[in-house]
Amino acid sequence: MALGLASTTGWAASAAAGVDAELDASASVQVDFRVISAPVVSGGSTLVRIDRGASAGLAPGDRVTFRPLGGSPVQGVVQTVEERESVVDVAQATDQLMPGVPGEVAVPASRLPGGEDPQPTDQGDYPPIEWTSDEVEWTEGTPLLAEARVLEREERPPVWRGRVYMTSDLIHDGVGAGRDDLFSRLGMDARGTNLFGFGGEFRIDGEVNMRDTQVADGQGEQDTLARLDRFSYALGGVRGEPRRIEVGRFLPREFPELGLLDGAEVSWRTGAGHSVGASIGYLPSNDRERSTGDTLQISSWGTLMVDEDQRFQLGAALQKTWHMGEADRQLFLARLRWSPNGPWSAFATAWVDFYDSNDPLKQDSVELTQAIASLSRRIGKYSGVSLSSSMNRYPSLLRNGIQDLGSSIITDGSNRRVSLSGWTRLSDVDRINVRADQWADQSSSGAGGEFGWGHQLDGPRIQRINTSVFYREGRFGAVKGLRTGIGGPLSGGSWRADLDAGLFGQARFDGSQADLFQGALSLGWDGIIGADWLLSLTTAYRFGDEQDAVSLGFLLQRSF
Amino acid sequence: MAPTERLPRNPLLLALASLMLFACVGGQLFQSEPQGWWAERGPVVPHETFPASCDLCHEPGDWVTLKPDFEFDHEKETGVALEGAHEGAQCLRCHNDRGPVADFAALGCAGCHEDVHEGLQGKRCDTCHDQQKWRVTGMIAEHARTRFPLVGAHAATACRRCHEGIEAGILAPLDVECISCHQADLARAASPNHVANGWTESCDRCHIPTGWNGAAFNHNTFPLTGQHRVTNCAECHVNNVYAGTPRDCVECHRQEYLGTTDPNHIASGFPEDCAQCHTTSGWDGAFFNHSTYPLTGRHATADCAQCHANNVYSGTPRDCVECHRQEYLSTNDPPHVSSGFPETCQQCHNTSSWGDANFDHTFPINSGDHRNFDCMECHQTPSNYLNVSCIHCHDHRQSRMDDKHSDVNNYTWSSPACISCHPDGRADD
Numbered sequence: 001m002a003l004g005l006a007s008t009t010g011w012a013a014s015a016a017a018g019v020d021a022e023l024d025a026s027a028s029v030q031v032d033f034r035v036i037s038a039p040v041v042s043g044g045s046t047l048v049r050i051d052r053g054a055s056a057g058l059a060p061g062d063r064v065t066f067r068p069l070g071g072s073p074v075q076g077v078v079q080t081v082e083e084r085e086s087v088v089d090v091a092q093a094t095d096q097l098m099p100g101v102p103g104e105v106a107v108p109a110s111r112l113p114g115g116e117d118p119q120p121t122d123q124g125d126y127p128p129i130e131w132t133s134d135e136v137e138w139t140e141g142t143p144l145l146a147e148a149r150v151l152e153r154e155e156r157p158p159v160w161r162g163r164v165y166m167t168s169d170l171i172h173d174g175v176g177a178g179r180d181d182l183f184s185r186l187g188m189d190a191r192g193t194n195l196f197g198f199g200g201e202f203r204i205d206g207e208v209n210m211r212d213t214q215v216a217d218g219q220g221e222q223d224t225l226a227r228l229d230r231f232s233y234a235l236g237g238v239r240g241e242p243r244r245i246e247v248g249r250f251l252p253r254e255f256p257e258l259g260l261l262d263g264a265e266v267s268w269r270t271g272a273g274h275s276v277g278a279s280i281g282y283l284p285s286n287d288r289e290r291s292t293g294d295t296l297q298i299s300s301w302g303t304l305m306v307d308e309d310q311r312f313q314l315g316a317a318l319q320k321t322w323h324m325g326e327a328d329r330q331l332f333l334a335r336l337r338w339s340p341n342g343p344w345s346a347f348a349t350a351w352v353d354f355y356d357s358n359d360p361l362k363q364d365s366v367e368l369t370q371a372i373a374s375l376s377r378r379i380g381k382y383s384g385v386s387l388s389s390s391m392n393r394y395p396s397l398l399r400n401g402i403q404d405l406g407s408s409i410i411t412d413g414s415n416r417r418v419s420l421s422g423w424t425r426l427s428d429v430d431r432i433n434v435r436a437d438q439w440a441d442q443s444s445s446g447a448g449g450e451f452g453w454g455h456q457l458d459g460p461r462i463q464r465i466n467t468s469v470f471y472r473e474g475r476f477g478a479v480k481g482l483r484t485g486i487g488g489p490l491s492g493g494s495w496r497a498d499l500d501a502g503l504f505g506q507a508r509f510d511g512s513q514a515d516l517f518q519g520a521l522s523l524g525w526d527g528i529i530g531a532d533w534l535l536s537l538t539t540a541y542r543f544g545d546e547q548d549a550v551s552l553g554f555l556l557q558r559s560f
Numbered sequence: 561m562a563p564t565e566r567l568p569r570n571p572l573l574l575a576l577a578s579l580m581l582f583a584c585v586g587g588q589l590f591q592s593e594p595q596g597w598w599a600e601r602g603p604v605v606p607h608e609t610f611p612a613s614c615d616l617c618h619e620p621g622d623w624v625t626l627k628p629d630f631e632f633d634h635e636k637e638t639g640v641a642l643e644g645a646h647e648g649a650q651c652l653r654c655h656n657d658r659g660p661v662a663d664f665a666a667l668g669c670a671g672c673h674e675d676v677h678e679g680l681q682g683k684r685c686d687t688c689h690d691q692q693k694w695r696v697t698g699m700i701a702e703h704a705r706t707r708f709p710l711v712g713a714h715a716a717t718a719c720r721r722c723h724e725g726i727e728a729g730i731l732a733p734l735d736v737e738c739i740s741c742h743q744a745d746l747a748r749a750a751s752p753n754h755v756a757n758g759w760t761e762s763c764d765r766c767h768i769p770t771g772w773n774g775a776a777f778n779h780n781t782f783p784l785t786g787q788h789r790v791t792n793c794a795e796c797h798v799n800n801v802y803a804g805t806p807r808d809c810v811e812c813h814r815q816e817y818l819g820t821t822d823p824n825h826i827a828s829g830f831p832e833d834c835a836q837c838h839t840t841s842g843w844d845g846a847f848f849n850h851s852t853y854p855l856t857g858r859h860a861t862a863d864c865a866q867c868h869a870n871n872v873y874s875g876t877p878r879d880c881v882e883c884h885r886q887e888y889l890s891t892n893d894p895p896h897v898s899s900g901f902p903e904t905c906q907q908c909h910n911t912s913s914w915g916d917a918n919f920d921h922t923f924p925i926n927s928g929d930h931r932n933f934d935c936m937e938c939h940q941t942p943s944n945y946l947n948v949s950c951i952h953c954h955d956h957r958q959s960r961m962d963d964k965h966s967d968v969n970n971y972t973w974s975s976p977a978c979i980s981c982h983p984d985g986r987a988d989d
Contacts, residue, residue: 167695257679388682
């Protein structure tokens with residue numbers, strides 16, 4: 001704030017004297033007071049807040065002159081003073097004192113920091129400002145009183161932003177003959193803006209994965225795989241350019257449900273927020289290799305903003321695929337997003353597959369393959385409830401899925417979940433949460449629940465305690481258990497220790513070993529090291545019946 | 561399946577093509593105003609509430625570069641607290657040309673962050689991710705909220721082993737039937753050959769999720785103990801036929817039953833229920849429940865053939881003398897035959913030793929006047945212990961006995977008469 005004072009004193013003195021001519025510094029110090037700049041921070045009809053306070057020498061009773069652009073000066077008197085801001089009582093109500101309107105206030109030099117004769121020494125390390133903004137060429141449609149023209153993308157210097165990272169996880173399983181599993185990832189995710197002077201954005205995201213699994217029977221595996229997740233160039237889709245085109249390997253921005261694409265997408269958005277788009281290209285394989293060329297797709301989509309605030313959006317998409325030249329998927333997507341400023345929010349997406357007579361398992365049918373829905377309501381600032389539901393079946397596709405499912409699973413397999421959760425704050429330091437849910441699949445059903453309590457502390461090392469108990473009827477048995485954890489600040493980051501223990505009973509297994517007690521003790525630390533580096537360390541020990549495993553992991557990331 | 565489709569007959573495809581065409585040319589047909597869909601001008605970061613002194617934040621020369629000591633209290637100035645990695649993020653990562661940041665923030669994480677899971681996980685990214693780092697932890701707890709809690713080997717398994725391609729964001733719903741993930745294990749299961757036996761589902765009926773072998777395997781219909789525990793499956797389940805495998809020992813061990821000579825089970829008429837004598841630890845050390853003739857004393861360690869001569873086990877007599885007649889006939893101390901000892905050896909002898917004979921001598925010889933007498937003092941005929949002499953002793957001379965028995969009818973001075981009236985040696989009998 002001292003910087004603002006120093007930079008305004010020289011010319012402000014002339015304004016205080018009511019003289020338009022410039023005065024040099026030697027003349028200004030001969031006056032018994034200084035006039036400093038005090039722009040409006042927040043406006044009102046009779047009370048406005050200005051961007052200067054006691055630190056700038058202001059005191060109640062000082063007179064302030066506001067000079068709204070294109071309007072007459074408005075007078076006011078400082079009513080209350082804070083460290084950096086003041087409240088000014090404007091004699092005559094006006095709607096001209098919007099944020100940013102310049103203001104001036106005369107302050108006795110004796111109040112200023114540094115005594116009677118403040119020198120502009122606070123200019124400090126910064127050179128005098130020399131603004132070099134070009135004149136803005138006015139064109140039809142540009143408001144005459146437009147604010148400062150922002151540089152368009154293509155006018156800005158190229159900028160790279162992103163991150164590089166390395167993560168590695170080692171698991172040593174000591175049960176039986178033993179197994180060691182090492183998985184390391186080295187990757188980069190970066191976006192370059194306006195690299196070629198067109199204002200576009202170049203995106204590259206790739207990883208090198210290294211796997212090394214050692215088992216006693218010699219059936220381990222080692223491989224190294226380089227994978228390109230994103231490699232695309234996008235133009236438009238920003239203000240000033242409602243049309244957008246993206247080519248390369250990318251995830252459709254508006255409808256990621258359509259899947260990663262090697263191809264091109266065009267889209268167009270209206271001022272009201274509606275949008276339409278279409279894409280063509282190959283869908284990379286649905287595995288870690290992400291190889292391409294087998295599945296061709298075309299798709300189109302549209303979104304509709306239901307309300308003017310653009311908080312209620314409906315969307316739909318159609319996708320048609322061909323796998324190895326044969327017609328494959330006909331997918332219809334429907335989506336709802338409702339996130340008003342109020343306490344409610346809702347979200348739902350549905351995947352509907354259409355099958356023709358050629359499909360060997362689901363011929364001539366329409367099936368809701370997957371659906372996700374959630375409805376949440378905040379209650380006050382610290383409480384809320386949420387109801388969510390999901391279901392999925394397994395589409396009959398020529399394109400390979402993650403699992404090689406049998407025909408009976410594809411035909412009859414399903415999974416449905418519904419859960420209700422709530423949370424509230426009991427006091428400034430105590431919070432509870434509760435959750436109950438139910439699931440059902442093609443063969444069985446079950447339910448579960450969880451109750452948790454969290455407590456905040458003021459300790460130097462321990463600042464949170466969490467405990468929860470849970471019960472779950474799973475597909476193959478039931479588990480009841482306890483989780484507890486503590487955490488707090490440590491060495492510029494935060495540490496945590498968690499214990500998770502449960503008693504599991506296998507349902508259809510009638511041997512004496514059907515009941516298993518198992519637990520996991522984990523430790524972790526996350527922190528920022530240096531300016532742009534993130535380090536995360538984790539270790540865990542899993543113990544109990546038929547379980548003896550240790551894991552170590554880390555993430556090292558640099559953002560730029 | 562037809563290699564191609566006839567486009568005109570597919571209404572979905574027609575609709576899709578129409579929308580694509582509209583999307584491609586729509587931008588040209590409805591050319592927008594210069595400021596496009598976001599009509600607001602000015603910097604991408606709203607400056608309405610900022611101080612008018614630009615140099616508080618900006619370096620001279622351009623609007624892009626901020627001062628090195630620039631600080632901005634996002635929560636104080638906007639009411640929105642920045643947590644985790646957001647706290648140190650560059651302003652333009654959120655406030656950029658896409659549009660008012662509030663519109664995107666209202667969509668939650670997906671408003672700004674690309675949904676690498678392709679919408680399949682819903683919008684609650686914070687279920688798995690925190691704001692500090694994108695690396696996921698705590699999945700054991702999260703899995704416990706599903707139908708597939710991570711138990712046993714699954715808890716110590718890398719995520720990618722089930723969620724293939726998770727490092728690329730692929731997180732589609734999985735079927736949790738064991739076989740949906742363990743097809744390779746099923747194919748490798750050669751001992752026994754699961755596929756050949758039709759065991760291609762419901763792994764959980766025999767296995768617990770801690771491993772495929774050892775204690776994790778349930779053979780409870782026929783517990784695998786002793787030698788069975790290390791036996792190759794095919795030894796019982798011949799030709800990999802598992803259905804209908806008999807549980808009776810002899811059905812698998814008939815050859816041993818027929819071939820054994822020690823003892824010869826056939827000749828001995830042993831039952832085919834091997835478990836009566838044998839355990840699964842081995843054939844040796846068989847324990848026959850000899851309850852019909854308890855084997856005590858020397859019998860417990862005797863070789864079977866000593867009683868069961870010629871490996872004849874059926875019809876073995878239970879009377880001692882049938883096996884020990886030779887001892888009965890030959891013993892001279894005392895001579896049992898001439899002494900008229902009964903053939904019920906157990907009357908005097910136990911199974912520990914012949915020398916520990918304990919004859920129930922009704923006439924008191926362990927106390928009183930006859931204590932410590934040598935047998936021959938009364939049994940003066942060595943060949944016949946039935947002959948007992950009382951009157952040869954001076955205490956029982958005839959004159960004295962006659963006087964004492966003067967009032968006894970039919971009194972005679974002879975040893976048999978003495979025993980007859982005084983079987984326990986007492987005078988008042």
